[in-house]
Amino acid sequence: MKAVAVRDGGKTAADLCIIEVARPETGRGHVLIRVTHAGVNRPDILQRRGLYPPPPGASPIMGLEVAGVIEQIVPDPQWGDDIGWKVGDQVCALVNGGGYAAYVSVDIRHLLPVPKGLSLAEAASLPEVSLTVYANLIEHGGLKAGEAVLVHGANSGIGSMTVMLGKAVGARVIATVRGAERIDWVRALGADVVIDTAAGDFIDTVKAEGGADVILDIVAGDYVAKNILCLKPRGRLVQVGMARGNTAEIDVTRIMQKQAILTGSMLRPRSPEEKARLTAEVRAKVWPLIEAGAIRPVVAKVFPFAEVGAAHAFLDSGAHSGKVVLEL
Ligand SMILES: NC(=O)c1ccc[n+]([C@@H]2O[C@H](COP(=O)([O-])OP(=O)(O)OC[C@H]3O[C@@H](n4cnc5c(N)ncnc54)[C@H](OP(=O)(O)O)[C@@H]3O)[C@@H](O)[C@H]2O)c1
The missing domain is CATH 3.40.50.720 (NAD(P)-binding Rossmann-like Domain)
Known part of the structure; x- marks a missing residue:
């Protein structure tokens, strides 16, 4: 699959390139998402520069939030059959790295539905914030x-x-x-x-x-x-x-x-259980506000995946208001 890699130390956005890597393993209790969009966040720039290393066990690929389509589900028997999701569902999620790639494995408990009326690009801008x-x-x-x-x-x-x-x-x-x-x-x-x-x-x-x-x-x-x-x-x-x-x-x-x-607080180092609790809270309390229009996504610009360097340069320039999103 295609994924973004960093070469030559990542000092500038021009150090980003797209390479072929193996699809991630989808472990028990996880889904494989075919990524259509990935949010670009300030911590990604720090990670590119080597100032924000991924925590132990996290994907070395950048990207903390995605939207896309469920490609595969590997249920965890201890959670029962009714997991609330099926292959083909459109979803968005906070991910522990790995978002700048064609596929990402996500803890089922971290999935959020695409809010009604929103595009996948808009949905990708929401989980992290x-x-x-x-x-x-x-x-x-x-x-x-x-x-x-x-x-x-x-x-x-x-x-x-x-x-x-x-x-x-x-x-x-x-x-x-x-x-x-x-x-x-x-x-x-x-x-x-x-x-x-x-x-x-x-x-x-x-x-x-x-x-x-x-x-x-x-x-x-x-x-x-x-x-x-x-x-x-x-x-x-x-x-x-x-x-x-x-x-x-x-x-x-x-x-x-x-x-x-x-x-x-910091979001990324929280445990999967804590992120699952927070995701459920956000789905219950924030998603209805988004679907009612009280909170709206603010996407400043969507960049094609091949232009990931330009997306970083745009975020780095401070010229934007709102969020930057990659489209795969
Ligand atoms: N703790 C957590 O869990 C967590 C999670 C996500 C993000 N964050 C942090 O939250 C911050 C915002 O992230 P983001 O993705 O929303 O970034 P962003 O859209 O790139 O925004 C950065 C903001 O910081 C302002 N800023 C930058 N340097 C400044 C300075 N020296 N003095 C005053 N304002 C300054 C910018 O103002 P201008 O537009 O005028 O340049 C801009 O409003 C980042 O620091 C990020 O690391 C923390």
């Missing part, structure tokens, strides 16, 4: 109706899902972007307030808005101390990325004064 944002905004952050959420990088895949899920649960959404040209796009997702950090700091505006109960932060670095200043009493700062660096200097007095909670 849906699971990450649900886990961090709702489970770790505990965001509730009537609260306020601050999200940085609101034009990103993660950021755009945070804006839409935040609005869908009835929260007020304050968003930051870098550049005035992003403002209307993020406002159209439903954000109540959009701050252009290229024009000035976000702290005063967020404080003038009354502060944030939850902050979903993909930026870290010097943003951490600023975020703590923006939290309301008993606010929760949830760290999911570190675009500005993984260390921060903070005044811990502020944490104590506000009874703040600093937390965060």
